[in-house]
Amino acid sequence: MSQESKHYELRFSAVGGQGLITTGVLLAEAMVEYEGLYAIHSPRYTAQVRGGPTKVDVIIDNKPIYFPKTTSVDFYLSTSQQSFKAYFQDIKDDAIVVLDSNLVDEFNDPKYKVYRLPLIEIAAKKIGNVVTISTLSLAVTSKLTGLLSLKELEDFVPKSVPRGYEEINLKAVRVGFSLV
Amino acid sequence: MSYLDYVRQFKLPHYWCPGCGTGVVLQAVVRAFEALGWKQEDLAFITGIGCSGRMSTYVNANTMHTTHGRPLAFATGVKLARPEKHVVVVSGDGDALAIGGNHFIHAARRNIDIKLVIINNLVYGMTGGQVSPTTPQKFRTQTTPYGNIDPNFDVVKLAIAAGATFVGREAVTRPRNLEKLIEKSFQHKGFSVVEVISNCHINLGRKNKMKDQITMLRWISTKTIPKNLAEKKKPEELEGKILLGIFHEDKNRKEYTELYREIQERAGGNK
Amino acid sequence: MRKVMPGNENVARAAIAAGCRFFAGYPITPSSELAATMSALLPKAGGTFIQMEDEIASMAAVIGASIAGKKVMTATSGPGFSLKQEHIGLACMMEIPVVIVNVMRGGPSTGLPTHPSQGDVMQARWGTHGDHSIIALTPSLPNEIYTETIRAFNLAEQYRSPVILLLDEILAHTYEVVDVPESGGYETANRKLPPKGLDRLDFYTYNRNVGDPPILPNFFMGYNFHFESLTHDEMGFPTTDPKKVDLLVKLREAKIEKNKEKIWENDIRMVENADVVVFAYGSVARSGIQAVEKARKDGIKAGLFRPITLWPFPDKPLREAVGNKKVIVAEMNTGLIKREVERALRRDVGGIFKANGTPITPEEILGRIKEEK
Known part of the structure; x- marks a missing residue:
């Protein structure tokens, strides 16, 4: 993160159970650990535990964060059409928008830097387990924003995932970094 | 130690009406303490609200007079905090079975080592004689002036179904048997329930043609029959009778605070 | 400790550092993660966690455990806070140290379970019936949530009073950096106990100066002490004598009102x-x-x-x-x-x-x- 950009807001939205909340959690923890910054994340769930729209907002700052809600989102990643629409608020004009190309409809607003990637398909088929969507998305986010390096993720991810899943998540990180 | 050492004699005379069965239960309880030789400092005695609730004033131990229906929930906190101590709860039919019904079934389900004595006088006595979950049908009370239509709880069946591991019933008309039953229940490791059929001639008897304690105690005598005698009777002879004795005793089920100690060990925290 | 965690976990960790060794609770959004964290941490610390059958029972259980000598806490939210009021009153009457966390959500009734509110601030003060004094704390920032949780325990022990820690859905659910010294380094207060071996008749519980918190024994200390929910006399036994009732009301109020300067932050x-x-x-x-x-x-x-x-x-x-x-x-x-x-x-x-x-x-x-x- 460059010296000037002191405040960065990210949003991840999905369908409950897809694993994008974990992406937000991992990103916040990694930013605190590797960059020594303040980071917060606020998950928003609905009463519907599986299948409902969910999102997590992550705020990163070099000063303590007082207001814990996003007001001007710099980066938005979504893997569900319903959730993408439901949480398309406060998105900055030049924001990076990453969409799952199989699950979110065409979106061509020139205000945004839009990336369309078949994220869930890549996780399931190319990497070999759909649960790696969390770390795959973390890698794509890190690469596009420059918030974390591949080296940092290679160190952080294996110790942050359940035992036995280190290798496959490392694979997801490397694939994610090569995608964009 | 004499049973009188377990009584705060400076608080006497007690508060209950002349002839009330609650005093009989108090004596049975303190005689059980004497028989078991429990040290006062190791004994917590907890009551709820109602005539039974006032018993904690008279028992000379670590005592607590709590809220209506909840003494078992307080006792659960005390027992979990100090599992090595004896925890006794005395409650009433309104206290344990109506407002406290939820706490009753859940304490039984956990099988936590609390000794519960329910004084079942078939009515809310202290508040002036309103219908309770055990008031017999057709009886008149302050709130059933045309006769009670409410079916009753069978405390013994309820306790067994909920998971209590010692369940018995006695009547104040048989004080020696009552003492023995309470003593036995106090020796049991796990959740024990003793239901005591008692008299409230003032606020139930007077409304139902049993003006004094003798008439009401006689009625209790005719209504109740020891289990061993009942076994020899024909079903029609037992109609409407309340059986007395021990109905359930399970020494194999693990007690709750012992199970929690295992959790502490599994978590690595037991020092 | 520099860790990203939600307010609910933050309070739980601070409670353990403050010496809390007993928690009874009941699941309710948005406070449930607090109970879940306690269920994991307490047995490790040699303490006890229990999920009771309802909010009323969990409030009763913490009072029982406090009387038996433990530092205790329960946590809830709106509807559960309403249910706890009965025994918050009992803790005021019996002068029992307890910490109650209320994570505020929209109300009244079931309201907005997953959304924040500050609608319980008056209930925290006046929720239980009858004249009483009480302490309630409203931290805002992550490190402060940690230190104020510890202070809540200290105040409860010092003044023998329920202390209510008010959070809201935002503070409870936002994961943020908590950067505090490792547990163990904090000043923790313990309730004053009477010396052992006094003749209990010499031991007049309510015979204290107006403004002083009472000195009461825990259970199993050898005093056959009586804790009473009815208005009671200087020995702890029920009374309706207006003079004695007056004194008790005054003593309970003064122990907080006369020490406001020390409690304010x-x-x-x-x-x-x-x-x-x-x-x-x-x-x-x-x-x-x-x-x-x-x-x-x-x-x-x-x-x-x-x-x-x-x-x-x-x-x-x-x-x-x-x-x-x-x-x-x-x-x-x-x-x-x-x-x-x-x-x-x-x-x-x-x-x-x-x-x-x-x-x-x-x-x-x-x-x-x-x-x-």
């Missing part, structure tokens, strides 16, 4: 030369800090009064700090604490009041500051 920022003062607490105070800082950058003389002890209400410190300056109260309710501010300042004040499940933003407060100045 306020964060007062840039008020001295301010034209406009924002009064906010809990999560809303964070928007307040940001708004006031921005206003100062824009050349507006704004200040902030942030009570961390909400009850007893900091009337005197507020009056002294604010004087005749303009005041904006910001709170996530229809203006409940505004009335207290008006009582303290003896005049009407304005504010931003929101009870629709959404937070009050720094921009909203800033806009109001600009209108007022």
